[in-house]
Amino acid sequence: MTYFDKDMENLNHPAVIPVDERYGRFQFTEDELDDESSAYSVASSAHNFLVENGRRYHDYKNGHPFPYDEVSEENEIVLHEMCLLLLDNKYFLSPINESSLRCVADVGTGLGLWAEGMAEKYPDTQVVGIDTAPRPRAIYPNLSHIMFDATDEWVLDDPSMKFDLVHIRSLFVGVKDWDALYKQCFDNMNSGAWIEQMEVEIEALTDDEEILPNSQLRALCDFTREMSAAAGRDFQISSAMKKKVEEAGFVDVQEQRLKLPLGPWPTDPKLKDVGRFYERFYKTGLQGWLLQICTRNMGWTLDQVNDACIKAFQEINSRQQHFWYPL
Numbered sequence: 050m051t052y053f054d055k056d057m058e059n060l061n062h063p064a065v066i067p068v069d070e071r072y073g074r075f076q077f078t079e080d081e082l083d084d085e086s087s088a089y090s091v092a093s094s095a096h097n098f099l100v101e102n103g104r105r106y107h108d109y110k111n112g113h114p115f116p117y118d119e120v121s122e123e124n125e126i127v128l129h130e131m132c133l134l135l136l137d138n139k140y141f142l143s144p145i146n147e148s149s150l151r152c153v154a155d156v157g158t159g160l161g162l163w164a165e166g167m168a169e170k171y172p173d174t175q176v177v178g179i180d181t182a183p184r185p186r187a188i189y190p191n192l193s194h195i196m197f198d199a200t201d202e203w204v205l206d207d208p209s210m211k212f213d214l215v216h217i218r219s220l221f222v223g224v225k226d227w228d229a230l231y232k233q234c235f236d237n238m239n240s241g242a243w244i245e246q247m248e249v250e251i252e253a254l255t256d257d258e259e260i261l262p263n264s265q266l267r268a269l270c271d272f273t274r275e276m277s278a279a280a281g282r283d284f285q286i287s288s289a290m291k292k293k294v295e296e297a298g299f300v301d302v303q304e305q306r307l308k309l310p311l312g313p314w315p316t317d318p319k320l321k322d323v324g325r326f327y328e329r330f331y332k333t334g335l336q337g338w339l340l341q342i343c344t345r346n347m348g349w350t351l352d353q354v355n356d357a358c359i360k361a362f363q364e365i366n367s368r369q370q371h372f373w374y375p376l
């Protein structure tokens with residue numbers, strides 16, 4: 050048989066493509082909506098950015114006090130990997146029957162790493178990433194991203210869509226009105242659905258009391274309380290969220306506290322790696338967490354912020370303490 054005798058592989062595609070009767074209710078991509086006057090057009094200001102002290106911020110609804118740039122992207126990637134490692138590659142801990150997981154929302158999805166992972170893992174589940182900032186294209190057919198403030202009424206393409214799981218991770222400081230957020234989550238969930246939130250508590254703790262006098266890491270934890278008051282943003286939502294979730298009407302609320310070691314000081318190989326990730330997370334995050342609130346609301350200069358960071362990094366690098374932060 051010569052090359053030309055070979056038949057081309059027949060993919061057996063239908064001559065007429067059958068139309069899915071649900072087509073009219075499918076979600077649109079951001080591109081498709083760009084020129085349309087739709088609910089999404091309210092988010093057009095999400096494409097505005099400002100640069101301040103060398104960091105870029107998005108400006109939708111007066112923006113977010115944390116930067117949105119290459120450094121913050123690295124910070125988010127490290128967070129995602131750290132959480133997967135700590136949770137043994139589990140995307141959630143809620144006792145959900147995976148086969149009944151139809152719709153999942155990721156609130157404050159950021160780069161969308163969790164949402165992407167879920168969409169890949171559960172191809173039959175519709176995953177919706179919600180954020181006030183513009184994000185990369187959704188790369189799975191069952192994944193979509195919507196831009197809006199999750200404390201406002203949720204406007205979904207399919208208004209009948211209700212979620213079986215709402216996931217929130219590292220949204221501290223981003224949200225001003227947590228009660229409004231949890232109410233929106235509640236209103237948009239199925240009965241029997243789960244909400245799961247994971248936040249780092251800004252508290253440097255040790256099991257051995259090896260703490261340097263005038264520890265900068267400890268001082269910065271205390272300082273976040275002043276920052277919360279000055280900016281009207283909550284750095285401590287981790288300790289308030291259980292009560293607030295219950296107040297929103299959720300029942301069977303459970304809390305689990307895990308230890309995030311700062312640095313590779315544990316002997317346990319997994320926790321040693323978690324500690325490496327958390328150190329990287331802290332070092333790529335600290336300037337961004339302090340910068341806008343300290344310079345805008347507390348009268349600091351950029352140099353003062355950078356000095357505070359350097360002092361903290363030197364303390365970590367001295368490898369004398371065994372701090373862990375509750376997650």
Ligand SMILES: C[S@@+](CC[C@H](N)C(=O)[O-])C[C@H]1O[C@@H](n2cnc3c(N)ncnc32)[C@H](O)[C@@H]1O
Nearest residue numbers: 157158159180181182198199200218219223224
């Ligand atoms: C630190 S990132 C978290 C990323 C992601 N959840 C993760 O764990 O990888 C916080 C994200 O929350 C978003 N955000 C803050 N407030 C929000 C709100 N009210 N509604 C929707 N998204 C919000 C920010 O734009 C930012 O992308």
